[in-house]
Each structure stands twice: as structure tokens, then as C-alpha cells.
Amino acid sequence: xxxxxxxxxxxxxxxxxxxxxxxxxxxxxxxxxxxxxxxxxxxxxxxxxxxxxxxxxxxxxxxxxxxxxxxxxxxxxxxxxxxxxxxxxxxxxx
Amino acid sequence: xxxxxxxxxxxxxxxxxxxxxxxxxxxxxxxxxxxxxxxxxxxxxxxxxxxxxxxxxxxxxxxxxxxxxxxxxxxxxxxxxxxxxxxxxxxxxxxxxxxxxxxxxxxxxxxxxxxxxxxxxxxxxxxxxxxxxxxxxxxxxxxxxxxxxxxxxxxxxxxxxxxxxxxxxxxxxx
Numbered sequence: 001x002x003x004x005x006x007x008x009x010x011x012x013x014x015x016x017x018x019x020x021x022x023x024x025x026x027x028x029x030x031x032x033x034x035x036x037x038x039x040x041x042x043x044x045x046x047x048x049x050x051x052x053x054x055x056x057x058x059x060x061x062x063x064x065x066x067x068x069x070x071x072x073x074x075x076x077x078x079x080x081x082x083x084x085x086x087x088x089x090x091x092x093x094x
Numbered sequence: 095x096x097x098x099x100x101x102x103x104x105x106x107x108x109x110x111x112x113x114x115x116x117x118x119x120x121x122x123x124x125x126x127x128x129x130x131x132x133x134x135x136x137x138x139x140x141x142x143x144x145x146x147x148x149x150x151x152x153x154x155x156x157x158x159x160x161x162x163x164x165x166x167x168x169x170x171x172x173x174x175x176x177x178x179x180x181x182x183x184x185x186x187x188x189x190x191x192x193x194x195x196x197x198x199x200x201x202x203x204x205x206x207x208x209x210x211x212x213x214x215x216x217x218x219x220x221x222x223x224x225x226x227x228x229x230x231x232x233x234x235x236x237x238x239x240x241x242x243x244x245x246x247x248x249x250x251x252x253x254x255x256x257x258x259x260x261x262x263x264x265x266x267x268x
Contacts, residue, residue: 002258005211006227008204012121017139021116021146025109028147 039084046077097162105154116146123166129224133209145170168239219254222247
């Protein structure tokens with residue numbers, strides 16, 4: 001009797017379940033695109049500023065101030081791009 | 095279209111193919127989860143949703159070793175274990191099932207009844223007896239999904255059957 005009872009199955013309706021799944025998938029895709037866009041934009045701006053500072057510094061090696069800002073902005077840009085990559089990896093793993 | 099074709103199309107970027115996979119497998123997966131969550135339909139559906147999302151993300155890793163259904167159950171089982179670890183699911187609870195309801199032959203009522211009976215069992219017992227008696231899987235197939243040793247699986251199934259049969263007989267006598 002137990003085995004017979006456990007073997008009973010009913011067919012569950014799929015429409016609402018599939019609709020909810022598709023909505024979750026679409027939301028996840030939008031969230032990922034938004035995060036990528038924001039961090040990519042920030043990283044690109046920082047990298048451009050850093051590169052511009054580096055190029056303007058090159059002819060005159062006696063100015064030390066631009067070196068600090070160039071280094072800071074370039075490191076900040078590279079760090080942001082690294083964080084972006086890390087975020088992508090963690091998102092995939094989750 | 096069979097699972098292999100749908101999986102290949104999903105991997106190449108066809109989202110409608112994966113939606114069809116969900117349609118094909120959602121009923122069986124949700125029923126499996128309803129049994130191991132002892133009738134918590136909301137929790138079962140949440141875990142099923144998470145499992146399909148995970149399957150979508152990891153589809154390229156599915157190498158076709160075993161069936162897609164078995165792989166889904168493996169994902170769902172591990173997701174369920176996370177829920178158990180948080181304490182969100184209680185198990186080994188008293189079961190409020192009467193003898194009269196045990197004699198039902200309606201598939202829907204019997205399914206719901208089977209879900210309620212699972213509340214009496216521990217998580218490994220629910221899992222193994224559901225995969226064996228409800229899903230019809232062999233002990234080896236259950237071992238592939240759960241990672242449990244064969245001897246342990248047999249022991250859990252035997253213990254679960256003994257507990258449920260004892261309960262049914264006690265209800266019959268009462």
C-alpha cells in the first residue's frame with residue numbers, strides 16, 4: 001500500500017510557473033547589464049583621465065605633481081576594471 | 095523536440111528552447127520538491143525556480159552524462175540542502191493523517207497525502223524514498239544525485255519504509 005501511495009503523481013500546471021521563471025531571468029539579465037554598464041563607464045573614465053595625465057606628464061619629467069595624480073587615477077581605473085571582472089566572476093558563480 | 099535538441103539550442107542562445115525545457119520538466123521537479131519539503135508548495139516552487147535559473151546559467155557544463163531530469167534533481171537537491179542548513183525547513187514532525195484518507199485512490203489527494211507523510215521522516219529518508227519509490231530511480235542513480243554511499247541509501251529507504259508502514263498500521267488499528 002505504501003509503495004502504491006508514494007507512486008501517485010499529479011500533473012502541475014505550467015503557465016504561471018514558466019511565466020515567473022521568464023520574468024526572473026529577464027530581471028537578472030537587466031541587473032547584470034546595469035552593473036556592467038555602470039562599472040564599465042566609471043572604469044573607462046578613470047582610465048582615460050589617467051592616460052591623459054600620463055601623456056601630458058611624459059615630456060616634462062621634472063613635474064612630480066602630475067605623477068601622483070596620474071598614478072592615482074590609473075590605479076583607480078585599473079582597480080575598477082578588476083572589480084568589474086571580479087563581479088562578473090562572482091555573479092556567474094552565484 | 096527532445097531534451098538534447100532543446101539543450102543544444104539553448105546553449106546557442108535560444109531562450110525559447112530553455113523555456114520549453116522548463117515546461118517539459120517543471121511538473122516532475124516541483125512534485126519531487128513538494129515531497130522532500132513535506133508539502134510546502136511555496137518553498138518547493140521557490141527552490142524549483144532557483145534550480146531552473148541555475149540550470150540555465152550552468153547549461154554549458156551539462157555534458158549529457160545521465161539525463162537532464164537527473165541533473166535538475168541534483169541541482170534542486172543541493173539548493174534544498176542550503177535551505178535545510180538555514181533551518182527554514184522543519185522535519186520529523188508529527189503527521190496529522192487519518193486512516194480514512196489513507197484509503198483514497200484519487201491521484202491528487204494521494205499525492206498530497208504522500209507529501210504530508212514525508213513530514214515524519216528525516217531529510218535523507220525523504221529524499222531517498224522519494225527518488226526510489228516515487229521517481230523510480232535505482233540505488234545507483236540515487237547515489238549519483240545525492241553523493242551518498244549505496245549502503246547508506248538502502249538503510250535510509252528501509253528505515254523510511256518501516257516508519258511509514260508502522261504509522262499506517264497504527265492508524266488502521268486505531
